[in-house]
Amino acid sequence: xxxxxxxxLTMTLGIAxxxxxxxxxxxxxxLPKTIEQxxxxxxxxxxxxxxxxxxxxxxxxxLASALWLWPRTRSITYDLxxxxxxxxxxxxxxxxxxxxxxxxxxxxxxxxxxxxxxTLSALMLALLLGYLALRRVPAESxxxxxxxxVAAMLAVLVVPVNHFxxxxxxxLHQGRSLTQLTPENDLDxxxxxxxxxxxxxxxxxxxxxxxxxxxxARLEESLVDEDxxxxxxxxxxxxxxx
Amino acid sequence: xxxxxxxxxxKDLRIEARSRVALNQVAPxxxxxxxxxxxxxxxxxxxxxRAAAGLFWIAVLLSxxxxxxxxxxxxxxxxxxxxxxxxxxxxxxxxLGKAAAVAVQLALLEVVLGVGVVVLYDVDxxxxxxxxxxxxxxxxxxxxxxxLYGVLAAGLRVRETLLPxxxxxxVAPVLIAATRASEAALTGLAVEVAPGDWLRLLVVxxxxxxxxxxxxxxxxxxxx
Numbered sequence: 001x002x003x004x005x006x007x008x009l010t011m012t013l014g015i016a017x018x019x020x021x022x023x024x025x026x027x028x029x030x031l032p033k034t035i036e037q038x039x040x041x042x043x044x045x046x047x048x049x050x051x052x053x054x055x056x057x058x059x060x061x062x063l064a065s066a067l068w069l070w071p072r073t074r075s076i077t078y079d080l081x082x083x084x085x086x087x088x089x090x091x092x093x094x095x096x097x098x099x100x101x102x103x104x105x106x107x108x109x110x111x112x113x114x115x116x117x118x119t120l121s122a123l124m125l126a127l128l129l130g131y132l133a134l135r136r137v138p139a140e141s142x143x144x145x146x147x148x149x150v151a152a153m154l155a156v157l158v159v160p161v162n163h164f165x166x167x168x169x170x171x172l173h174q175g176r177s178l179t180q181l182t183p184e185n186d187l188d189x190x191x192x193x194x195x196x197x198x199x200x201x202x203x204x205x206x207x208x209x210x211x212x213x214x215x216x217a218r219l220e221e222s223l224v225d226e227d228x229x230x231x232x233x234x235x236x237x238x239x240x241x242x
Numbered sequence: 243x244x245x246x247x248x249x250x251x252x253k254d255l256r257i258e259a260r261s262r263v264a265l266n267q268v269a270p271x272x273x274x275x276x277x278x279x280x281x282x283x284x285x286x287x288x289x290x291x292r293a294a295a296g297l298f299w300i301a302v303l304l305s306x307x308x309x310x311x312x313x314x315x316x317x318x319x320x321x322x323x324x325x326x327x328x329x330x331x332x333x334x335x336x337x338l339g340k341a342a343a344v345a346v347q348l349a350l351l352e353v354v355l356g357v358g359v360v361v362l363y364d365v366d367x368x369x370x371x372x373x374x375x376x377x378x379x380x381x382x383x384x385x386x387x388x389x390l391y392g393v394l395a396a397g398l399r400v401r402e403t404l405l406p407x408x409x410x411x412x413v414a415p416v417l418i419a420a421t422r423a424s425e426a427a428l429t430g431l432a433v434e435v436a437p438g439d440w441l442r443l444l445v446v447x448x449x450x451x452x453x454x455x456x457x458x459x460x461x462x463x464x465x466x
Contacts, residue, residue: 126411133407137398150458151394157454158412161447165415
């Protein structure tokens with residue numbers, strides 16, 4: 001069996017991710033200053049994209065968990081994919097909060113505001129950390145998969161409720177970034193271009209990271225099986241000798 | 243299913259009636275939390291009165307962690323979980339029974355803490371009906387979600403530390419909604435979002451988790 005997580009697909013994906021990320025950074029840095037936010041407005045190149053990638057990652061985790069729970073599509077791959085995607089989701093959700101705070105400081109005057117979307121992101125992060133902590137509890141892969149899949153579904157169920165709760169509670173954030181793409185927006189074309197490029201780059205980075213993480217998880221699984229077989233083999237040899 | 247639920251709920255409540263863990267440990271803990279809030283906040287400047295609803299629900303939430311852990315814990319001893327699987331009881335019934343027992347204990351706890359808030363924080367109660375409705379919806383939601391996570395974490399060696407991490411972010415909307423709904427009833431102030439809307443949110447939460455528990459509890463019982 002091949003040891004490693006690289007393949008033609010991930011090489012291509014990695015190069016595409018790197019190129020689009022570089023392009024995003026270059027385009028983002030050359031964006032003009034705005035009157036209200038100065039240089040900070042350049043964050044539009046990465047912040048919405050990172051937030052988008054965190055949603056994608058969560059969506060993939062939820063979908064993979066559902067596919068595992070569905071008896072006809074049950075496969076260890078979906079469990080591992082859910083775990084891999086959740087780990088990447090933690091990275092992107094944390095980055096969303098960090099870049100958001102950096103942007104919020106000059107815009108709102110504070111690092112953190114109790115706005116609906118920030119609160120929701122923070123709650124999502126907490127849910128993800130709980131999910132990953134549960135995955136890390138040692139157990140047979142089948143038991144772990146069932147536990148994790150049910151926990152993921154439980155967490156997914158709460159997201160819409162959370163959404164309404166925090167939205168009614170507080171709302172300060174600007175409208176959804178995607179709605180800025182409609183014709184009547186007042187955002188300059190170059191900003192939109194940078195933002196869309198950011199969406200693309202972050203999606204590619206997400207896919208690249210997740211595929212690699214999934215392959216590492218597969219290797220870990222096979223290592224466990226192999227160790228077991230080796231141990232069995234050793235016991236058998238002992239038995240023959242005595 | 244309903245018969246099994248009654249059996250399990252009866253069993254859990256009988257154990258509680260004999261061991262008095264919730265009465266002797268969880269309820270005093272909840273009251274202690276209320277007292278600690280008074281130490282942390284300035285009682286003289288009306289801070290407590292304004293924050294009373296939130297503090298009350300935080301105390302309920304923290305106490306519910308203990309109640310849930312206790313509820314899952316009594317199944318862990320002496321191979322009860324295996325016996326439960328062999329007993330032929332409907333898993334949905336077991337879930338409903340355990341959740342109902344937790345809900346009853348939480349409801350009594352809320353009465354104690356409610357009296358505590360009125361006495362200690364000097365709060366005037368205006369809308370009793372809203373408060374009761376809020377408490378009922380929130381309690382069912384908390385008990386259902388708590389029972390699910392309780393059994394999920396039950397067999398694990400890290401359950402004491404894992405349960406709060408899993409449960410608290412999930413019940414965060416209950417805290418928000420229950421606090422807002424009861425705030426209006428306590429302070430009598432006009433609020434942006436009507437208590438009715440918050441109440442609906444609590445009901446949705448409760449329905450979702452009760453339904454999920456009925457469907458998925460069997461799967462969680464199988465595992466350990």
